Amino acid sequence: MRLGIIADDFTGATDIAGFLVANGLSTIQLNGVPEAGLQVEADAVVISLKSRSCPADEAVTMSLAALEWLRARDCEQFFFKYCSTFDSTPRGNIGPVTDALLDALGEDFTVICPALPVNGRTIYNGYLFVNGVPLAESGMRHHPVTPMTDSNLMRLMEAQSTGKCGDVHADDVARGVEAVKASLDALRGKGMRYAVLDVLNAADVATVGKAVAGMRLVTGGSGLADGMAKAWTDRLSDPAQAAAAGRPSGERPVVLSGSCSQMTNAQVAAYKDEAPACPIDVVRCLSDEGYADELFAWVRDQQGGDLAPLVYATTDPDELARIQKQHGAEQASGAVERTFGQLAKLLAEDGTDTFIVAGGETSGIVVQSLGVTGFHIGPQIAPGVPWVRAVDRPISLALKSGNFGGPRFFFDAQEKRG
Numbered sequence: 001m002r003l004g005i006i007a008d009d010f011t012g013a014t015d016i017a018g019f020l021v022a023n024g025l026s027t028i029q030l031n032g033v034p035e036a037g038l039q040v041e042a043d044a045v046v047i048s049l050k051s052r053s054c055p056a057d058e059a060v061t062m063s064l065a066a067l068e069w070l071r072a073r074d075c076e077q078f079f080f081k082y083c084s085t086f087d088s089t090p091r092g093n094i095g096p097v098t099d100a101l102l103d104a105l106g107e108d109f110t111v112i113c114p115a116l117p118v119n120g121r122t123i124y125n126g127y128l129f130v131n132g133v134p135l136a137e138s139g140m141r142h143h144p145v146t147p148m149t150d151s152n153l154m155r156l157m158e159a160q161s162t163g164k165c166g167d168v169h170a171d172d173v174a175r176g177v178e179a180v181k182a183s184l185d186a187l188r189g190k191g192m193r194y195a196v197l198d199v200l201n202a203a204d205v206a207t208v209g210k211a212v213a214g215m216r217l218v219t220g221g222s223g224l225a226d227g228m229a230k231a232w233t234d235r236l237s238d239p240a241q242a243a244a245a246g247r248p249s250g251e252r253p254v255v256l257s258g259s260c261s262q263m264t265n266a267q268v269a270a271y272k273d274e275a276p277a278c279p280i281d282v283v284r285c286l287s288d289e290g291y292a293d294e295l296f297a298w299v300r301d302q303q304g305g306d307l308a309p310l311v312y313a314t315t316d317p318d319e320l321a322r323i324q325k326q327h328g329a330e331q332a333s334g335a336v337e338r339t340f341g342q343l344a345k346l347l348a349e350d351g352t353d354t355f356i357v358a359g360g361e362t363s364g365i366v367v368q369s370l371g372v373t374g375f376h377i378g379p380q381i382a383p384g385v386p387w388v389r390a391v392d393r394p395i396s397l398a399l400k401s402g403n404f405g406g407p408r409f410f411f412d413a414q415e416k417r418g
Helices: 010-022 056-071 094-105 153-160 172-173 177-189 202-212 222-231 239-242 262-272 282-286 291-302 315-325 329-350 360-369 409-415
Strands: 003-007 027-031 044-048 079-083 110-113 121-124 127-130 163-166 192-197 217-220 254-259 277-279 310-314 354-358 375-382 385-390 396-400
Touching: 003 010, 003 056, 003 222, 010 027, 010 044, 010 239, 010 360, 010 375, 010 385, 010 396, 027 310, 044 056, 044 094, 056 329, 079 094, 079 222, 094 110, 094 153, 094 172, 094 217, 110 202, 127 282, 153 163, 153 192, 163 177, 172 177, 172 202, 177 192, 177 202, 192 277, 217 222, 217 262, 239 375, 254 262, 254 329, 254 360, 262 310, 262 354, 262 409, 277 291, 277 315, 282 315, 282 329, 291 310, 291 329, 315 329, 329 360, 354 360, 354 409, 360 396, 375 409
Parallel strands: 003 044, 003 079, 027 044, 079 217, 110 192, 110 217, 163 192, 254 310, 254 354, 277 310, 354 396
Antiparallel strands: 027 375, 121 127, 375 385, 385 396
16 A cells, blocks of 8 residues: 545545546545455545544544554555645644644654645645635635644644744745755744645646655645646556546445535536525424424425436535534534435435435435445546545545636536436
């Protein structure tokens, strides 16, 4: 096993897995910490956890268990994957997990790099930008679970971890791989525990990927993994062959959208103009035990048309704030996710075999409710969003991080099922 990835949510796991497959690495995604006796054969294994927004000590425990499973299989290198918008709070969980992994591996230094230029995530002077806008001024400032109100990755990291964080400046990255390595050595020599990597474009991705391709532990987004994979010149298989096992095979699709990101709002708006769509009532999620059955009946009645039916909890920031104020953020979010989980289970039992899901939390609950233990990774629908197919049953899924994909993503996913 060349690379073992510990991802802090389901969509982040499929995101990074898609880039590895596109570079020719056969990749399997496992959901949750695998059983000790499970054996897999792949160039890369991605273990997807639901550890992004749980208590930090729980995130650390899960991540260390995943690390031990990978180490027991002689994994050569490890990658802690988090979102390209560095979703976290001043308490964690990115810092505590990074520290725990460093300590467990006996390492004292790693990199921080959530950049993904192909999706508009860039880093300059240690500041994270989303489509040219500072993170704290982007739609992420309204995130219901991890509102991002600071764009400086060094401050964000130091607030939730035990060490000091420096920055490898864009000028050094532009000078090439050796300059990046020299800058990393200099920061480490100054006692820094973490180094943010500035990344402005695809060329920078390739440069920093080569510079860290031999580090025991790296952390970041899928862009860094893409750069690392490109640095391995002994491509292990053909990309089309690597993706073959994950090609979608289902015939009865449904679209479930729980993300409230700006892009998902645009995707829902475009889709519901042309396809059957049903908004979720948060109050009924909180109080009506039979609500999932009603949604199931609606979806079943709408299936069979040219476009899959959409069930969505996606809403704009003002309405989201009103709901959270009235019902409590955690209570409202938890009730909606439970409803999505119940609905997914009812649909699968009825024969729905293709799930297009928007939002990390929603994807996680759908996968858990379906009881899927792992995926073969297939071809990409959009950068960072591949089709995946369950290893143990004929179910295909597209698990989309909230801000990923273009405005017609839900259409694109269905067109690329063939």
